[in-house]
Amino acid sequence: MTARIFVPGDSGALALGADKVARALADGLAERGLDAEIVRNGSRGLYWLEPMVEVETERGRIAYGPVAPADVPALLAGDLLAGGDHALRLGDPEEIPFLKRQSRLTFARCGITDPLSLDDYRAHGGLAGLEKAVAMTPAAIVDQVTESGLRGRGGAGFPTGIKWKTVLATTDARKYIVCNADEGDSGTFADRMIMEGDPFVLIEGMAIAGIATGATKGYVYLRSEYPHAIRVMDAAIAIARTAGILGASVLGSPNAFDIEVRVGAGAYVCGEETSLLESLEGKRGQVRAKPPLPAHKGLFGRPTVVNNVISLASVPVIMDKGAAFYRDFGMGRSRGTIPIQIAGNVRHGGLFEAGFGLTLGEIVDEIGGGTATGRPVKAVQVGGPLGAYFPRALFDTPFDYEAFAAKDGLIGHAGIVVFDDTADMLKQARFAMEFCAVESCGKCTPCRIGSVRGVEVIDKIAAGEAPDTQIALVSDLCNTMKFGSLCALGGFTPYPVMSALTHFPEDFRPRAMNEAAE
Numbered sequence: 148m149t150a151r152i153f154v155p156g157d158s159g160a161l162a163l164g165a166d167k168v169a170r171a172l173a174d175g176l177a178e179r180g181l182d183a184e185i186v187r188n189g190s191r192g193l194y195w196l197e198p199m200v201e202v203e204t205e206r207g208r209i210a211y212g213p214v215a216p217a218d219v220p221a222l223l224a225g226d227l228l229a230g231g232d233h234a235l236r237l238g239d240p241e242e243i244p245f246l247k248r249q250s251r252l253t254f255a256r257c258g259i260t261d262p263l264s265l266d267d268y269r270a271h272g273g274l275a276g277l278e279k280a281v282a283m284t285p286a287a288i289v290d291q292v293t294e295s296g297l298r299g300r301g302g303a304g305f306p307t308g309i310k311w312k313t314v315l316a317t318t319d320a321r322k323y324i325v326c327n328a329d330e331g332d333s334g335t336f337a338d339r340m341i342m343e344g345d346p347f348v349l350i351e352g353m354a355i356a357g358i359a360t361g362a363t364k365g366y367v368y369l370r371s372e373y374p375h376a377i378r379v380m381d382a383a384i385a386i387a388r389t390a391g392i393l394g395a396s397v398l399g400s401p402n403a404f405d406i407e408v409r410v411g412a413g414a415y416v417c418g419e420e421t422s423l424l425e426s427l428e429g430k431r432g433q434v435r436a437k438p439p440l441p442a443h444k445g446l447f448g449r450p451t452v453v454n455n456v457i458s459l460a461s462v463p464v465i466m467d468k469g470a471a472f473y474r475d476f477g478m479g480r481s482r483g484t485i486p487i488q489i490a491g492n493v494r495h496g497g498l499f500e501a502g503f504g505l506t507l508g509e510i511v512d513e514i515g516g517g518t519a520t521g522r523p524v525k526a527v528q529v530g531g532p533l534g535a536y537f538p539r540a541l542f543d544t545p546f547d548y549e550a551f552a553a554k555d556g557l558i559g560h561a562g563i564v565v566f567d568d569t570a571d572m573l574k575q576a577r578f579a580m581e582f583c584a585v586e587s588c589g590k591c592t593p594c595r596i597g598s599v600r601g602v603e604v605i606d607k608i609a610a611g612e613a614p615d616t617q618i619a620l621v622s623d624l625c626n627t628m629k630f631g632s633l634c635a636l637g638g639f640t641p642y643p644v645m646s647a648l649t650h651f652p653e654d655f656r657p658r659a660m661n662e663a664a665e
């Protein structure tokens with residue numbers, strides 16, 4: 148039997164030199180006359196160990212990492228194909244604590260299968276959900292998704308089943324499924340990872356959404372900065388079409404469904420669902436006023452489901468294993484699992500899928516292993532550029548939509564960016580206002596003008612100009628932005644700004660005052 152060696156081909160691993168490692172392995176195997184197939188899998192999400200090479204042995208998979216091209220000759224000489232010893236040998240990847248502690252439902256196959264092998268996909272449980280869905284009524288599918296408790300993973304946490312029910316209830320002859328793959332949040336990469344590592348699961352989820360709501364066409368809105376994800380999704384859609392998973396008769400059923408990838412230029416605001424729809428229609432990405440909701444009047448004025456990649460990719464396992472299985476994970480009203488993305492100044496950066504409920508401290512200190520610099524953690528920003536900065540004092544907060552909201556924070560797309568004690572929180576607050584000013588679509592005044600004024604006022608605080616007055620002004624401005632903005636870009640920018648001010652007031656005092664206080 149030809150041995151199989153797995154070298155991740157996703158953009159995270161590529162950035163760390165996976166292509167060079169794959170080439171060195173191919174050359175080394177040829178030189179030694181060894182028979183082995185190199186499979187370019189997705190990443191398991193342990194990025195500090197990438198490029199992580201795995202070999203399939205009689206005792207299961209054995210991992211090595213992080214592998215550099217220079218390590219390859221010694222690895223091959225040490226009987227890599229049989230899982231031989233080497234300083235980089237990690238053993239059974241599933242036993243690495245970072246992986247072992249996870250509950251991988253949505254990412255069950257990521258890093259294990261060949262992303263573009265439909266046979267691999269089926270062999271690892273793929274298509275079981277869609278097969279069940281084609282035998283069900285749309286209403287029964289919607290009920291199952293509703294009962295699972297799945298909430299949108301794009302940021303707002305809106306119940307997916309309710310959104311689908313609204314679209315199902317419309318009578319329009321043409322409806323759409325739009326997958327939001329814009330993934331603009333800082334420190335997030337779950338959408339990209341699954342599109343590159345297990346694209347069929349997204350296709351399967353979108354097909355189920357189509358059958359459940361009566362939509363026959365789906366679009367994946369991807370950003371141009373994700374060229375690998377675009378390539379993999381395009382290839383997977385073509386394979387799915389040939390195999391009859393997409394097309395006039397999904398898995399031989401009377402349901403038609405097809406998908407197209409559309410590429411956006413990469414504006415943060417184009418991740419906001421109505422702006423995204425404008426962009427998909429070929430217009431400038433500017434936010435639409437709601438109502439009407441996209442579920443009633445969305446793409447080209449038709450009823451449209453807009454869902455995040457992870458929301459849609461979580462549906463197949465729900466259909467396959469049942470609503471109760473999925474709902475059993477999590478806490479409170481946050482049901483199921485969430486792929487937490489740990490990034491920034493952290494020792495063990497990567498993707499960690501677990502049921503809701505881990506505390507922020509467990510995620511940062513135990514799973515993430517603290518900072519990469521070894522200095523104390525000062526703050527973590529949760530939920531992207533519009534998320535709050537949490538200090539250590541809030542590390543007992545469980546990862547749960549309501550628990551975070553109660554502490555003036557948000558989970559968003561579950562990105563966590565870690566900062567050590569050298570971070571200047573005034574600069575971070577200024578950055579939040581500046582980001583809002585740069586990315587604002589310009590439709591409403593609190594955001595368009597407020598963010599520019601916000602930068603100016605924070606600059607005055609930094610310069611020590613009447614700081615107390617300016618701080619009161621920033622708080623007032625944040626209030627106006629929070630309650631007066633049309634969408635969450637302007638409406639949520641106050642979260643990072645006010646959390647920085649509230650939890651790290653010393654960073655907003657002139658340096659001379661801090662020195663005097665010490």
Ligand SMILES: Cc1cc2nc3c(=O)[nH]c(=O)nc-3n(C[C@H](O)[C@H](O)[C@H](O)COP(=O)(O)O)c2cc1C
Pocket residue numbers: 298299300301302303304305307327328329330331332415416417418419420421453454455456458459634635636
């Ligand atoms: C400024 C802004 C940017 C957003 N960016 C994204 C994004 O990149 N991806 C995403 O899925 N949702 C994003 N959202 C949320 C979407 O508007 C929408 O709530 C989501 O796509 C709905 O899907 P879900 O219910 O599956 O989460 C953004 C919202 C705002 C206000």
Ligand code: SF4
Pocket residue numbers: 416434586587588589590591592594595632633634635636637638
């Ligand atoms: S809050 Fe900002 S991004 Fe949102 S609609 Fe208003 S101007 Fe546009």
